[in-house]
Amino acid sequence: MQEPTINALVSPEGSLEILSNHEVNRLKDRSEGGLYRLFRQCALAVLNTGVETDDCKALMEAHADFDVHLVPQPRGLKLELVNAPAHAFVDGEMLRAIREHLFSVLRDIIYSHSIPQSASGFRRDDPEDLTNLVFxxxxxxxxxxxxxxxxxxxxxxxxxxxxxxxxxxxxxxxxxxxxxxxxxxxxxxxxxxxxxxxxxxxxxxxxxxxxxxxxxxxxxxxxxxxxxxxxxxxxxxxxxxxxxxxxxxxxxxxxxxxxxxxxxxxxxxxxxxxxxxxxxxxxxxxxxxxxxxxxxxxxxxxxxxxxxxxxxxxxxxxxxxxxxxxxxxxxxxxxxxxxxxxxxxQDAYYFNWMLKIDPVFQLPFHPNHENMRDLELHRDQPVHLIAANLRKAFSGIVAGNVKEDGIRQVQARGPFEIAGDPTLIKPLEAMLAQFVAQNRMKLPGSSAYHPSYRIVSEAD
Missing domain, CATH: 3.40.50.450 (Rossmann fold)
Structure with missing residues (x-):
């Protein structure tokens, strides 16, 4: 049964009311470097607040006809929603919390993509620059x-x-x-x-x-x-x-x-x-x-x-x-x-500047079959690097379980392979098996869990 949808014109709720022409154009841009697809995906997620699903790919496919447009106004802007999930509305009016979240998405996508372009000398591999971006x-x-x-x-x-x-x-x-x-x-x-x-x-x-x-x-x-x-x-x-x-x-x-x-x-x-x-x-x-x-x-x-x-x-x-x-x-x-x-x-209460974060924890890890197989899961390294690489292994499994790109990769090429020192890998395998047995990989009621990972020996 097709879920009811609504077309609506929504005003901002205190987060972002003014955009430059450049920002509007980037949000409309449907090419690989544009922000349209990212904004649409996040907007649809917010509109599905309260819906019990943890499959991002399935959510996008179920609402393939959903669309969002920016509508310039003399005093700011509005969002035009096409085929938006009806449960985000009460008597035709969008729930206020969802409206706030929708414009928070707009605010943060615009801002986080503007900083690297506008900040002089910003480097994506510099720890100080990355912390400043978070701040x-x-x-x-x-x-x-x-x-x-x-x-x-x-x-x-x-x-x-x-x-x-x-x-x-x-x-x-x-x-x-x-x-x-x-x-x-x-x-x-x-x-x-x-x-x-x-x-x-x-x-x-x-x-x-x-x-x-x-x-x-x-x-x-x-x-x-x-x-x-x-x-x-x-x-x-x-x-x-x-x-x-x-x-x-x-x-x-x-x-x-x-x-x-x-x-x-x-x-x-x-x-x-x-x-x-x-x-x-x-x-x-x-x-x-x-x-x-x-x-x-x-x-x-x-x-x-x-x-x-x-x-x-x-x-x-x-x-x-x-x-x-x-x-x-x-x-x-x-x-x-x-x-x-x-x-x-004399450190701030609102932001922990003194906390030392090694760059290995800051640089983005992109889960794919090659990167997952190449993880250095062995003991011949400092303990914080063991933690960092195990963290990446779990991050890849999360991607394969619930993230759209990860799910597509696993469907196309099979489970991510994880290899390493048996003294690390065997306990990892045992813990993952317990997560599966305890239904901690997918929401209750979801279809049977098919592992997005496979533990292999280093000799394989």
Whole structure:
């Protein structure tokens, strides 16, 4: 049955009302270097808020007749939507949250593609330039608030989780909100929505008027994880590496709920950075948490980390099982430690400039069959590089699972092959098998999962 659609003319909601002729032309440009396809894909994802799908390719194909046009107006611009999903509207009017998100997409796509062209001497392989790009995109989105004390908790976890796991993430968010803390997530469903929903209720109880529910995403993932409607500050970073850097530059601590390969990618990114010697004394609270039935899951994660990165990596996080109050108290104390340290070091509360990020974590990794097979998954390298390359392996699996380009590559050439040192690869294979068995690769109710990866021996 064909889903109902609507044609509409939509006015901006506070994000971006004026574009130059050059920007308009780039958004209309349907060639390889133009921004039309990217903008259309992200706009369609936002309009599908609340729809349970994690297949970006299927979403694009299901709405092949959707189109979006920029309509110049004497006082700014409007967006003309053709065959837009009807569930984004109520009585013919677009939901306000979705309208905000739609123009956030427009704002960030325009801005992130303008900086490299307009900034004199900008280099895509320079660590300082890349961090500045992250900073400028966040500042342009008005995420960075000077003078506000540390209160942003990054919550990571799976989009494909059980109802009980979702309820637990919501209760943790509730306890965080009762203590005046705000939430940053990847903005999608599951463990990304739960903490925000819990925090909104707690903020209402505490009469917190300025609660923040920040969602940070990127074009490759937004179609699989459409922003949930609780997000009141949406940011679209240019790629996954800048998205991850944005999380830990503007967040003050991290909570990890159960998840799949995307969550594993985030964990390895974070630990690889915290293990850098320059970050040894930098306070950054990290808690892994879930219900009692998730205890074995975190034992598996902990065992994998200790095997791959050593016991020193395990000192960077605390595992708290089935105790939302203790999780929130730990984060609240961590916020105080961060505030004390930043004040002593005269570092900004709103952006963690002191955090040292090795370029290997910043340069974009493009998952394809050649790059995945060539990953250096061996022990004869510094521990942070082991973390970085394992992170890339998980990133490639995420691409093959839910990103349009990755799905097409796997369909055309078969699963990505991953090879390396058996002492790294065998535990990786075992953990991935558990993710599949626990339905953490795809949303419940999706078609049977067909692995986007294949573990091979180095001799193959």
């Amino acid at each position: 400028h995109v966040l500042r342009n989105a008005r995420v960075l608030e000077a003078g506000r004390q540390p209160d942003l908790v990054v919550c990571w976890g799976g989009h494909s989780i059980s109802h009980d796991e979702y309820q637990y993430s919501k209760e943790v968010g509730h306890q965080l909100g009762l203590r005046g803390l705000s939430i940053i997530t990847g903005c999608g469903p599951g463990a990304m929505k739960g903490p925000m929903k819990g925090a909104t209720i707690a903020h209402a109880k505490q009469r917190v008027k300025n609660g923040r529910y920040i969602g940070i995403t990127e074009p490759g993932i937004i179609g699989a994880e459409a922003p949930n409607p609780i997000v009141n500050e949406l940011v679209i970073m240019p790629d996954i590496e800048k998205r991850l850097e944005a999380f830990i530059r503007c967040g003050h601590g991290v909570i990890v709920f159960p998840g799949g390969v995307g969550t594993a990618e985030e964990i390895l990114y974070l630990l690889g950075i915290l293990l850098h010697p320059d970050n040894a004394d930098l306070p950054f609270p990290v808690v892994f948490t879930g219900k009692q039935e998730n205890a074995e899951y975190f034992e598996m994660i902990d065992k994998f980390i200790r095997n791959a990165l050593g016991d020193e990596a395990a000192k960077k996080y605390e595992i708290i099982i089935d105790d939302p109050v203790r999780v929130a108290q730990t984060m609240k104390k961590g916020m105080k430690d961060v505030e004390t340290f930043r004040r002593a070091m």
